[in-house]
Amino acid sequence: MNHFDPLPFALEPERYELADDPMFSTGVDRREFFKTLGCGLVVLFLLDSATAQQETGGGGRRGGRGGGARPTEISAWIHIGADGTVSVFTGKAEVGQNARTSLTQAVAEELPVPPDQIKLIMADTKLVPFDMGTFGSQTTPNMFPQLRRVGAAAREALLDLAAAHFQVERASLKLAEGAIIRPDTGAKITFAELTKGQNLVKSVTDAAPLHPATDWKIAGTSRAKIGGPDYVTGRHQYASDIKRPGMLHGKILRPVAYNATLTSVDTRAAAALPGVTVVHEGDFVGVAAPDSLQAARALDALVAEWQTSPQPSSQDLYAYLKEHVTNGGGGRGGGQNAGSVTEGLALAEIKQVATYNIAYIAHAPLEPRAAVAEWTGDQLTVWTGTQRPFGIRGDLAQALGVPEERVRVIVPDTGSGYGGKHAGSKYAGDYTGDPAVEAARLARAAGRPVRVVWTREEEFTWSYFRPAGVIDIASGITKEGRLTAWEFHNYNSGGSGLPTPYNVPHVKSQFHATAYPLKQGSYRGLAATANHFARECHMDELARLAKIDPLAFRLLNLTDPRLRAVLEAAAKTFGWGASVPRPGHGFGLAGGTEKGSYVAACAEVTADRQTGAVRVLRTVTAFECGAIVNPDQLKNQVEGAVVMGLGGALFEAMEFDKLRITNPRFSEYRVPRFADIPTQEVVLLDRRDLPSAGAGETPIVAIAPALANAIFDATGIRLRSLPLVPDGLKAPA
Amino acid sequence: MPQIFELQVNGQSHRVEAEGERSLLSVLRDNLDLTGTKYGCGEGQCGACTVLLDGVPTRSCLTPIGGVGRRKVATVEGLAQNGRLHPLQEAFLKVGAMQCSYCTSGMLMSAFALLQKKPQPAEDEIVRSMNGNICRCGTYQRIIAAIKLGAQALREAGR
Numbered sequence: 001m002n003h004f005d006p007l008p009f010a011l012e013p014e015r016y017e018l019a020d021d022p023m024f025s026t027g028v029d030r031r032e033f034f035k036t037l038g039c040g041l042v043v044l045f046l047l048d049s050a051t052a053q054q055e056t057g058g059g060g061r062r063g064g065r066g067g068g069a070r071p072t073e074i075s076a077w078i079h080i081g082a083d084g085t086v087s088v089f090t091g092k093a094e095v096g097q098n099a100r101t102s103l104t105q106a107v108a109e110e111l112p113v114p115p116d117q118i119k120l121i122m123a124d125t126k127l128v129p130f131d132m133g134t135f136g137s138q139t140t141p142n143m144f145p146q147l148r149r150v151g152a153a154a155r156e157a158l159l160d161l162a163a164a165h166f167q168v169e170r171a172s173l174k175l176a177e178g179a180i181i182r183p184d185t186g187a188k189i190t191f192a193e194l195t196k197g198q199n200l201v202k203s204v205t206d207a208a209p210l211h212p213a214t215d216w217k218i219a220g221t222s223r224a225k226i227g228g229p230d231y232v233t234g235r236h237q238y239a240s241d242i243k244r245p246g247m248l249h250g251k252i253l254r255p256v257a258y259n260a261t262l263t264s265v266d267t268r269a270a271a272a273l274p275g276v277t278v279v280h281e282g283d284f285v286g287v288a289a290p291d292s293l294q295a296a297r298a299l300d301a302l303v304a305e306w307q308t309s310p311q312p313s314s315q316d317l318y319a320y321l322k323e324h325v326t327n328g329g330g331g332r333g334g335g336q337n338a339g340s341v342t343e344g345l346a347l348a349e350i351k352q353v354a355t356y357n358i359a360y361i362a363h364a365p366l367e368p369r370a371a372v373a374e375w376t377g378d379q380l381t382v383w384t385g386t387q388r389p390f391g392i393r394g395d396l397a398q399a400l401g402v403p404e405e406r407v408r409v410i411v412p413d414t415g416s417g418y419g420g421k422h423a424g425s426k427y428a429g430d431y432t433g434d435p436a437v438e439a440a441r442l443a444r445a446a447g448r449p450v451r452v453v454w455t456r457e458e459e460f461t462w463s464y465f466r467p468a469g470v471i472d473i474a475s476g477i478t479k480e481g482r483l484t485a486w487e488f489h490n491y492n493s494g495g496s497g498l499p500t501p502y503n504v505p506h507v508k509s510q511f512h513a514t515a516y517p518l519k520q521g522s523y524r525g526l527a528a529t530a531n532h533f534a535r536e537c538h539m540d541e542l543a544r545l546a547k548i549d550p551l552a553f554r555l556l557n558l559t560d561p562r563l564r565a566v567l568e569a570a571a572k573t574f575g576w577g578a579s580v581p582r583p584g585h586g587f588g589l590a591g592g593t594e595k596g597s598y599v600a601a602c603a604e605v606t607a608d609r610q611t612g613a614v615r616v617l618r619t620v621t622a623f624e625c626g627a628i629v630n631p632d633q634l635k636n637q638v639e640g641a642v643v644m645g646l647g648g649a650l651f652e653a654m655e656f657d658k659l660r661i662t663n664p665r666f667s668e669y670r671v672p673r674f675a676d677i678p679t680q681e682v683v684l685l686d687r688r689d690l691p692s693a694g695a696g697e698t699p700i701v702a703i704a705p706a707l708a709n710a711i712f713d714a715t716g717i718r719l720r721s722l723p724l725v726p727d728g729l730k731a732p733a
Numbered sequence: 734m735p736q737i738f739e740l741q742v743n744g745q746s747h748r749v750e751a752e753g754e755r756s757l758l759s760v761l762r763d764n765l766d767l768t769g770t771k772y773g774c775g776e777g778q779c780g781a782c783t784v785l786l787d788g789v790p791t792r793s794c795l796t797p798i799g800g801v802g803r804r805k806v807a808t809v810e811g812l813a814q815n816g817r818l819h820p821l822q823e824a825f826l827k828v829g830a831m832q833c834s835y836c837t838s839g840m841l842m843s844a845f846a847l848l849q850k851k852p853q854p855a856e857d858e859i860v861r862s863m864n865g866n867i868c869r870c871g872t873y874q875r876i877i878a879a880i881k882l883g884a885q886a887l888r889e890a891g892r
Contacts, residue, residue: 096833096870224829231834232822234769234809238835241768249763291763293755366773366781366835366869415771415835416870456774632829636872640832643871666778666867674860677873 037079037087040195041157043150044203045076074129076143078107078150080158084178084192086111086118088147091131092139093123093387094413095421097696098633099139101226102219105629106144109219110151110210111158113178113191115226123389123411133388135419135522137595137694140629144692145210148219153204161194213627213688220688222632227413238415239385240370244449247372248277249292250442251299252452253285254462257659258518260306270301277446278302288442288450310658312517318357318470321492324515336488336499336509341474344485344506348476350545355472356534357721358493359653360465360518364671367415368459373439374449380407384436385414387421392436399437400444409436418644419522419697420463433462433519460664465654466523467516469493471534481546483557488535492516494527497594497701500535502557518656524641525697528594529648529704533722536590536705541718550589550709551576560593562624562687566600567591569683570622574602584608585617586714590705596693597625598685601642601702603678607714612728614711616646616678623682623699626690634695638682641699647672649704651726670726738798742767743811753799757791758782760798761808769809769838773867780866783839784808790846809838812845820890821845824883825876832870839866844880853884 034040079087088107094100100120108115121127123134155175162180163170166187174181179190213220230236253265265285267278275290276298285302289295312320345351371384380402386392389409397404414421435452443450454462469492476485483504490498495511511527523529543553551571558564571577571589581587584606591600604618623638651670655663663669704722712718715729740747742765749764761767761784770793773781777792784793785807812819821844824830831837840863847854847862854862859880868876 096835098832224826225831225834228826228831229818229822231831231837232809232818232825232841233813234767234838236834237768238771240772241762243763243766243768291751291755292759293752364869365833366779366867367771367833368773414833416833418869453772456776456779636829636832636875639874640871643873644869665776666774667776671867671869672871672873673867674864674873674877680874 034199038081039197039199040079040081041154041198041200042077042079042202043154043157044074044201045146045150046203046205047073047075075131076129076146076150078147078154080154080191080195082192082196084113084117084190086113088118088120089128090120090122090143090147091128091390092143093134093389093411095134095385095387095417096414097139097637098225098630099134099143100413101223101633102140102629103143103147104226105219105221105223106147107151109216110148111155112175115218115223117178122413124408125389125393125410126408130390133391133422134417135387135422137597137697140625140692140694141596144629146206148210149204149206149208152210153202153208157200157202158191158194161198162189165189165194213692216627216688219629220627221630223630225633237412238367238370239372239383239412240367240415240451240453242372242383242412242451244372244374247449247451248288248290248442248446249295250286250288250439250450250452251292251295252438252458253299253302253304254458256306257308259311260308262304263307264305266303269303270298273298273301277442279442279445281441284438284441286438286442288446288448308659313657314359314653314655317360317468317517321468321470321514321516325491326513326515335495335511336507339506341485341487341506341508344504345474345476347478347484349479350542351474351476352538352541352545353474354538354541354720355470356537358469358471358530358533359722360468360520361523361648361652362460362465362654362669363418363420363463363523364459364666364669365416365418365420368454368456369421369435369463370451370453371435371439372449372451373436373443375443378402378406380440381410382408382436382440383410383412385417385421386411386436387417387419391422392434395434396436396440400440418524419526422522456666457664460654460669461661464519464521466648467493467520467527468518469527469530471530473534473538475538475542477542477546479546481543481548481553481556490527490531493530496526497528497531497592501560501563501593502539502554503559504557518654524644525594525700528592528698528701529645530722532590532592532594532701533704533708536592536702537708537718537720540588540590540705540709540712544712549577554591562598563591563593563600565685566598566622566624569685570600570602570620573622573681573683574620576602581713584714586710586712588706588708588710588713590702590709592701594698594701597623597695597698599623599699599702601706603703603706603710605707605710605714607711607729609715609717609729612725612730614650614725614729616650616676616707618679618681619703619706620681620683621699621702622685623695624685624687625693625695625698627688627692628684628686629692631684631686634684635682637695638684638699639680641697642680642703643672643677645700645703646676646678646707648722649707649724650676651723653723653726736799738801740765740798740801740806741803742806743808749798751798753797755798756794757784757796757798757801757806758793761793761806767808767810771835771838773836773839778865778867779836780839780843781836783842783866785842785846788846788849790843807842809841812841819845820886821848821880821883824879824886828875828879828882830872830875830879832872836866836868836870840868840876844876844883847880848884848887852888854880
C-alpha cells in the first residue's frame with residue numbers, strides 16, 4: 001500500500017485552500033538540530049517532488065514574496081533524545097479535531113514507545129517544518145502516513161545501533177516498548193541508551209514501505225484526547241489565555257459599515273486617558289491599555305467619521321448572485337460535462353426543475369480569534385489560534401515590513417476553527433483583518449506585549465463566512481426511475497462536491513463565480529454541504545415523483561460500492577422501510593462523498609403544521625473513511641459534524657442590511673444547543689484495506705438534505721432554502 | 734477609580750485592586766491568572782464564563798467585580814481537590830466529552846451546580862439546566878452522558 005500514489009479521488013483546487021503562494025522557509029538548519037535538541041537520533045521526512053506539488057496546491061512555487069526556490073522538502077521529523085523522549089515536529093495545528101492524538105498514535109504504532117513518551121511539537125514556525133495549513137481534511141491522509149514512516153525509519157535505525165552494540169545480527173533482536181532486547185542473553189538496551197551521544201540524522205521518503213492497517217496495534221484503537229486533564233482543570237492555555245510580562249489589552253476601531261472608508265479620526269481624547277496608546281497607521285486605528293475596560297473606554301473616546309456605500313442586503317442576496325456572474329462557469333470545482341442534457345431530457349418521462357438557496361453562515365468558534373504579540377528588539381513572536389501558522393507568519397512579515405526570519409508564530413492548541421481560522425490571507429481581504437497583525441502593530445507602537453481578543457460581535461462581523469449560493473437543477477428520469485439527464489448550476493457557493501456520484505448519461509455540472517456582498521471563505525466541508533443539499537433533496541423529489549422509495553431510487557442509479565455501503569448501513573440501523581412514520585413524523589435520507597470519505601444520514605423529525613415547530617428526534621449517520629485511526633474520536637467528529645450541520649440546516653443564517661450584519665450575537669444568531677439535539681447513532685465502517693482519509697468535514701454534508709427530506713415526509717412541504725425553518729415551519733410562498 | 738476588593742475564590746482570599754465596573758471574568762483571568770474561565774460572547778449567552786457565586790451558576794462576563802461582595806467564587810480551577818480530579822472531570826475524560834474543549838470549564842461549572850441541587854437529574858432536567866452553555870463542536874450528547882456518569886460516581890462515593 002502506498003499512500004502517496006495519486007490519491008483515489010481528485011483533490012479539488014478549492015478557491016480558499018491550497019491557492020496561496022506558499023512562503024517556504026523552515027528556518028531550520030540541519031546542523032542546528034543537535035544544538036537545539038541535544039544529541040540523539042533525528043529522522044526527517046523528505047517529500048518527493050510529486051507529493052510536494054500536491055501538498056502545495058499543484059502549482060509549485062511561483063516566486064512571490066519570499067523569492068527563490070523552495071529551500072527544503074522536509075515536512076516532518078522526529079528526534080529521540082538522551083532521556084528517551086520522542087519529540088515529533090509537525091506544522092499541523094490542533095483545533096479540536098484531535099490530530100495531536102491521532103498523530104501520536106502514528107508514531108507509537110511504528111516505534112514502540114508508550115504514547116506518553118511521545119511529545120508532539122505542533123504549529124510553531126520556529127521549530128517545525130513548513131506546512132500549508134490544517135485544512136482540507138489533509139492531516140490524516142498526508143501527515144499520518146508521513147509520521148508512520150519516520151517512526152518506522154527510527155525503529156530501523158535503532159535496530160542497527162543495537163546490532164552494533166550487541167555485535168549480533170539485527171534480525172535476531174526483538175523490540176520492546178522503548179527498548180531492544182537480545183533474546184539469547186536477555187540483555188536489554190533502551191532507546192535512550194542507544195541514542196546517547198549520537199548525532200545521527202536519517203531520512204525517509206514516501207517510498208518507504210509501511211505494514212498494512214490490518215496489523216495495527218496502537219493506530220486503529222480508541223485513545224483519549226492527549227492532554228485531557230489539562231482541559232478539564234482549566235490549565236490548558238489557549239492563545240487568548242497567554243499572558244506576557246507588562247502585557248496590554250488591545251482593541252481595534254472597526255468601520256461603521258462594510259465598504260466604509262475612514263475620512264477622519266480624532267484620537268486626542270483617547271490618547272489622553274491614563275495608560276493608553278493609540279495607533280493610527282493608514283486605515284488602521286487601534287488602542288492598547290492596561291486592562292480591557294480601559295481599552296474599551298479608549299475605543300469609545302475615538303471620534304471617527306466614515307463614508308459608507310451601500311451593498312446588497314440579505315433580502316436581495318439570491319437575485320444579486322444570479323445577476324452578477326463573473327465568469328462563464330465550468331472551470332474550477334470539478335465540473336462535469338457528458339452527453340447532451342437536451343437529449344437526456346427528451347428521453348425523460350418525468351422531469352423536474354428546482355432552485356435551492358444557501359444562506360451565509362458563520363463558523364462561530366467558541367474561542368474567538370485571538371493573538372498575543374511581543375517584540376524583542378526586531379524579533380516578533382505571536383501566539384495565535386490559526387489553521388495557517390506559516391501563512392500568518394507571511395502576513396505578519398508583509399504587514400509589519402519585517403523579514404519572515406524574524407517572525408515566529410506559535411499556535412497553542414486552539415478553541416476550534418471549522419475552516420474559519422485561516423485568517424488574514426489574501427482572500428479574506430486586507431491584512432488588518434487578523435488579530436495577529438493587529439496585536440503586532442499595537443505592540444510595536446506601545447513597546448510592550450499586546451493581547452487582542454476579538455469580541456463575539458467582531459467575530460460575527462469581521463471574519464469571513466461560508467459563501468451563500470443559488471443552485472439550479474433540471475433533471476429527468478424514466479418511469480422506472482433511471483436518470484436520463486442532470487443539469488446542475490452552482491452560483492457562488494463553490495465547487496466542492498459538485499459532481500453527481502449517480503449514474504447519468506447526459507450530465508452537466510457547473511460552478512459559476514459571481515460578485516458577492518460579504519467576505520467569504522473556507523468552512524468545514526466547503527460547498528459540499530450546499531451541493532449535497534441541493535442534489536440529495538432533488539433526488540428525493542424525483543423518487544417521490546416516480547413513486548419509488550428514496551433509498552431504492554438512489555441504489556438504482558448508483559454503482560459506487562462505498563457510497564452504496566454507507567447508504568445501506570445507515571438505512572439498516574435506522575430501520576428504513578421497516579416502519580412508516582407516525583402522523584406528524586417524517587423520515588428522510590441522504591448520502592454523499594467528498595474528500596475520499598463517504599457518508600449517509602437518516603433522520604426522523606416531527607413537524608407541526610399548526611404551530612410550526614420542527615424537532616429532530618433521531619439521526620443515524622454511517623461514515624466510511626478507509627482505515628479508522630481512532631474509532632472513538634472519529635465517532636466524536638461525526639457526531640459533532642451532524643450537530644453543526646443541523647444548525648446550518650435548520651436555523652443559522654447571517655442577516656445583513658445594506659450596510660452591516662444585523663444579527664452579530666449568539667442571542668440573535670441561533671446555534672444548536674442541548675435542547676436541539678436528537679438521539680444520535682453513528683455507524684462506522686472500517687476499511688482496513690483502504691488508506692485513511694480525513695474525517696473532519698465530510699460527515700457534515702448529509703444531514704441538511706436528510707432533514708429537508710424528513711420534513712417533506714412529515715408535512716408534504718418541500719423546503720428548498722437553507723436554513724429550512726429559521727422561524728419555524730411555513731409553507732413556501 | 735480603582736478600589737481594593739477582597740475576593741473569596743476557590744477557598745482562598747485575594748486582594749485585588751480594580752475598578753468596580755470591571756467584569757469578574759476579566760479580574761479572574763487578568764488579575765488572578767485564573768484563565769480556565771473563558772470569554773465566549775460577553776452577553777451571557779454561551780456559558781463559557783460560568784462560575785459559581787455561593788453555589789449559583791453565574792455568567793462572570795456580565796458580573797461587575799463591585800457587585801460580588803462577600804459571595805464565594807468557585808471556578809474550574811477549584812474543582813480538583815488535593816490533586817484529585819472531581820468525579821465530573823473524570824467523567825468528561827472517560828466519555829471523551831470534548832473536542833476543542835474551550836466550552837469545558839463552563840460546562841463543568843454548570844453541571845457541578847446542577848448536581849449540587851439535583852444529584853440524580855433526569856435527562857430533560859440536564860438539557861434544561863445546561864441549555865445556556867454552547868458547545869460549538871457539538872459534543873452535547875457526550876456531555877449529557879458525562880453528567881450522568883459523574884452523578885453516578887458522586888452517588889457511589891457518597892458525596
